[in-house]
Amino acid sequence: MKLVVLGSGTSFPHPHRAAAGYWLEAESGRALLDISADAPHRMATEDLDWVNLNAIWLSHFHLDHIGGLAPFLFGTRAAPQTQQRIEPLRIFGPAGFIKILQAIDQANHYRLLEQPFPVKLKEVEPGKEFELLPGLKSVTFSTPHTRESLAIRLKDKSGSVLVYTSDTGFADELVEFAKGATMLLTECSFRKNKPVKTHLELADAMQLANKCEPQILVLSHLYSEWDGIDLASDSHLHNFGETSVTSDIDREARLLEIGRAPKTQAAPLPGANIKVVSYNIRWRSGDDLHKLARLLKDDPEIGGAAILGLQEVDRNKKRSGNQNSAQILAADLGMYYAWAAPPAPKADREEETGVAIFSAYPLTNVRRLVLPHKGPGGRRRVALGATIKLGRSDVRVYSVHSETRIPVACKLEQIKAVINDLAHYGKDMPAVVLGDLNTWKPEAVAKTFELFAAESFHTPFDEQPTFFRRELFIPIDLKLDWIWLRNLESTSNGIDRTIKLSDHFPLWLVLRTPGEPG
Ligand SMILES: [Zn+2]
Numbered sequence: 001m002k003l004v005v006l007g008s009g010t011s012f013p014h015p016h017r018a019a020a021g022y023w024l025e026a027e028s029g030r031a032l033l034d035i036s037a038d039a040p041h042r043m044a045t046e047d048l049d050w051v052n053l054n055a056i057w058l059s060h061f062h063l064d065h066i067g068g069l070a071p072f073l074f075g076t077r078a079a080p081q082t083q084q085r086i087e088p089l090r091i092f093g094p095a096g097f098i099k100i101l102q103a104i105d106q107a108n109h110y111r112l113l114e115q116p117f118p119v120k121l122k123e124v125e126p127g128k129e130f131e132l133l134p135g136l137k138s139v140t141f142s143t144p145h146t147r148e149s150l151a152i153r154l155k156d157k158s159g160s161v162l163v164y165t166s167d168t169g170f171a172d173e174l175v176e177f178a179k180g181a182t183m184l185l186t187e188c189s190f191r192k193n194k195p196v197k198t199h200l201e202l203a204d205a206m207q208l209a210n211k212c213e214p215q216i217l218v219l220s221h222l223y224s225e226w227d228g229i230d231l232a233s234d235s236h237l238h239n240f241g242e243t244s245v246t247s248d249i250d251r252e253a254r255l256l257e258i259g260r261a262p263k264t265q266a267a268p269l270p271g272a273n274i275k276v277v278s279y280n281i282r283w284r285s286g287d288d289l290h291k292l293a294r295l296l297k298d299d300p301e302i303g304g305a306a307i308l309g310l311q312e313v314d315r316n317k318k319r320s321g322n323q324n325s326a327q328i329l330a331a332d333l334g335m336y337y338a339w340a341a342p343p344a345p346k347a348d349r350e351e352e353t354g355v356a357i358f359s360a361y362p363l364t365n366v367r368r369l370v371l372p373h374k375g376p377g378g379r380r381r382v383a384l385g386a387t388i389k390l391g392r393s394d395v396r397v398y399s400v401h402s403e404t405r406i407p408v409a410c411k412l413e414q415i416k417a418v419i420n421d422l423a424h425y426g427k428d429m430p431a432v433v434l435g436d437l438n439t440w441k442p443e444a445v446a447k448t449f450e451l452f453a454a455e456s457f458h459t460p461f462d463e464q465p466t467f468f469r470r471e472l473f474i475p476i477d478l479k480l481d482w483i484w485l486r487n488l489e490s491t492s493n494g495i496d497r498t499i500k501l502s503d504h505f506p507l508w509l510v511l512r513t514p515g516e517p518g
């Protein structure tokens with residue numbers, strides 16, 4: 001099942017959040033969970049196949065959940081795109097919705113049910129099983145919100161479960177209903193001190209999520225008191241795999257992904273030495289990616305790393321089969337991960353390649369940094385920062401992919417942007433900055449040393465090349481990749497030149513756990 005959040009807001013008009021609407025793609029068709037007045041147009045802006053929408057689920061009668069139903073039907077009645085459609089549209093909702101739809105229909109003789117295709121209306125009792133889409137087992141639960149309001153639980157043939165609470169107050173029975181969900185899509189209207197019992201605040205949503213342990217938690221139905229709050233990096237949320245708090249209209253928000261393997265490995269115990277690897281994987285995919293995962297487990301040099309920073313990691317690009325490489329690697333390695341990409345230089349371009357951090361420990365305060373200075377064609381680069389708890393102290397880790405084709409001074413400012421972000425966490429915060437800093441020229445190497453040294457960083461690596469390419473049969477060695485440390489010590493390090501998956505070589509070092517006696 002695939003879910004697209006069309007509206008993470010409420011009935012109050014908001015510049016970045018539309019009212020409720022969730023597009024669900026399952027094996028047997030397309031469904032819409034709630035249809036606010038914004039939802040019909042949001043389907044079009046997301047380029048979704050609204051023409052062939054098979055089913056609509058209405059959770060309750062508040063207009064931020066059903067206000068788009070009549071306008072949508074008014075549109076499909078006449079739209080050229082739907083004139084050839086023959087597949088029926090099925091609409092499901094609580095007892096009473098048919099009466100409401102008929103009242104609107106008759107108020108001005110709209111003939112909303114006279115469509116080019118059949119429309120089938122079905123009212124659903126609380127607790128009754130039905131199929132929203134063929135083969136998609138669906139069951140509802142009466143929520144403490146309005147008299148008719150229903151949560152829904154959907155299970156596909158593969159066993160994946162989506163629970164959508166819609167608007168609800170907290171109830172122990174809701175916890176039972178949502179248990180075992182693969183994805184929990186829950187309302188989280190307020191941050192704290194909620195003014196009504198018929199909605200959730202963060203503590204309620206967390207209680208629900210902690211008990212249900214979904215692989216993916218999505219918080220939605222957010223009032224404007226959430227504006228400016230970086231919920232995606234809130235430490236509360238990182239007990240779960242992927243947590244997405246979608247700003248539904250802001251595409252940039254989608255260029256940061258946080259997740260974890262369905263099964264995470266046992267992390268090295270605090271006090272154990274911890275291996276860190278940096279590697280520009282040059283968008284390896286498919287078999288190469290699984291091979292890389294095997295090396296990261298078993299290779300004498302890079303094997304057994306607890307923290308990895310990778311660059312050129314594709315998520316949705318044709319050249320790598322549109323595979324989510326970070327998610328695949330994380331699953332193979334049993335790790336937590338975060339991934340980020342720069343914005344595409346033009347809106348109609350495909351997604352850019354990204355950077356990723358993988359960790360045996362949960363990641364908090366995950367931040368995507370778009371680096372200053374555009375490269376050729378207006379291309380941007382990003383860095384990704386995350387905080388990892390190692391033993392008794394937190395360590396801030398950055399995976400950086402700097403631009404190649406800009407002057408050295410601009411490259412240094414890209415590194416500076418990362419160090420500026422680190423400044424938010426205090427001058428004593430132990431830190432690892434790693435990645436492909438694209439230091440092509442000897443001058444850039446020298447200045448990079450100066451810059452990091454001025455910020456109390458050191459590196460166990462000298463100027464040995466990390467990159468190899470033959471151009472016109474002339475071998476070129478370059479020092480492009482780095483691992484820099486602050487308030488951390490390494491016990492050993494190396495560059496693994498036996499691994500030839502990419503034109504870069506992976507770098508590794510072993511950290512002495514901070515706070516432990518050396
Ligand atoms: Zn409501």
Ligand SMILES: [Zn+2]
Pocket residue numbers: 010011020062064065167221
């Ligand atoms: Zn609502």
